Amino acid sequence: MDTTQQPAALPTDELRELYRLVTAVRQLDLAAIAWQRQGIIPGYAPELGQEAAQVGSAFAMDPQRDFIFPTYREMGVALTLGVDMTAYMSTHKASWHGGLYDPVKTRLAPIQAVVGGSVLHAVGWAHGQTLSGGDTRGVALTYFGDGASSQGDVHEAMNFAGVLKAPVIFFVQNNGWAISLPTEAQVAGGTVAARAAGYGMRAITVDGNDAAAVVLATREAAAHARAGHGPVLIEAMTYRRGPHSTSDDPGRYRSLEEERRDAGTDPVQLLADRLLAEGIADSDFLDTALADAKANAERVREGVEALGVRPGREMFDFVYAEPTEALKAQARAWREESEHV
Incomplete structure (x- = not known):
């Protein structure tokens, strides 16, 4: 069944932490784009506009027993999990494929450049959890976009997961674009969530710009999968506010006016407005979070520039x-x- 997750109350400390995280992700993302333009890194896949979807989903998982399978665009997931961001960015520096971080320790699988490839790995790991039995079953969380949802690997993985009732969450960041192709031109039926019924799994549609709503949706999905009820597909509706990658020119397939019109509420600003309106934070808190985020981005830049060539x-x-x-x-x-x- 396709349901829409509505925002609800999270503890004050969690909302404040979510804001620190989305702000840190935003500033590091903007910095990474600048690094590519400056020649510090050869390429990067921006995530402007998708910070809430990534931070909220990773924040909801249990790093002691769950495992997350990213694509090449989940920098926000890595940061939320506490991965060393210089080690993560080593892939974008082209000094190492998949990242220099320890996947076992961080619970983040290596960066996957094959479109849809991480989805297969997630289902395999999740089925392994089922076979191992016990009361400490972990849940796999795997990411892909609306464009990747058309890949055959994704359909095979979802079918396998549905048949085996694997404890896995398929997290679709529907940012409206499959590189230069709009979602409506390549997703039959209009939504990826609608496909879940064909594989016998539950679907949740969530506002991907609302970090708190994403946390709640992902926690609900994780509880469902952990209880042995099978996989869940979450479709987080958001918008890619910039290029597909630093080698892409979005001006060739959409105008800046269209981008501003269709992008919706900025996810970082949305959370800031909520914190201020509910008295959870004040301007000093927001300013401090921004300053800390910029300082973190600068530390990562220094680390990336210091990376040597691998043997x-x-x-x-x-x-x-x-x-x-x-x-x-x-x-x-x-x-x-x-x-x-």
Whole structure:
């Protein structure tokens, strides 16, 4: 059944923490775009407008037992989980594929560049939780966009999860665009949530700009999956306020006027307005959160710029558990040509 999650009360301390997090994500995201323009990193996938969806969903999970499977755009998820952001940004620096952080310790799988690829991994991990039994069952949370929902891998994963009742949450960030293609031109039926019924799973539609609503929706989905009732699909309705990536020019397929008209309420401003209106925070709190966020972004920049080049031999070391003869031959040839050994 497709339901719409309405905003409700969260504890004051959680709302304040959500604001600190979405502000930190916003400033780091803006900084990363600037770094790419300055040549500090070669590429980056911005998430302007999706901060609440990412922070709210990750905030709702239990890092002691759950596991999260990101795409290449979940910087906000990583920050919320407490991942070292220099280690995370190492992928965008092109010094390491998947991030230098420890996935087991952080409960965040390596960054996945294959569209829809992380969804398959999440279902496999979730089914493993079912097979292991016990009362400490973890829940997998996996992300993809409205564009990725058209990938065959996503449909196979959802079907598998539905049949096996795997404890997994499929979190769709519907930002209105599959690169240059609007959602209505590539999602039959109009919503991704409508597809859940075909796989026998519950669906929740939530305002992806409302961080508190996303927390509640994700907690509800996690409780459902953890209780053994099967997977849940959450469709967070938001808007991509900038380019698909730093190599994209959104002006080729939409106007700035259209972007301003369709983007809706800025998620960071929405939460700030709520905190002020309910007396949960004052302007000093907001100013401090912003200053801390900017300082954090600067620390990450310093760390990213200090990242060294990884040893070239690693491209051979981590291909197979037992290297093939062909791979050994390639490694020898590379060492002779590059290291002269």
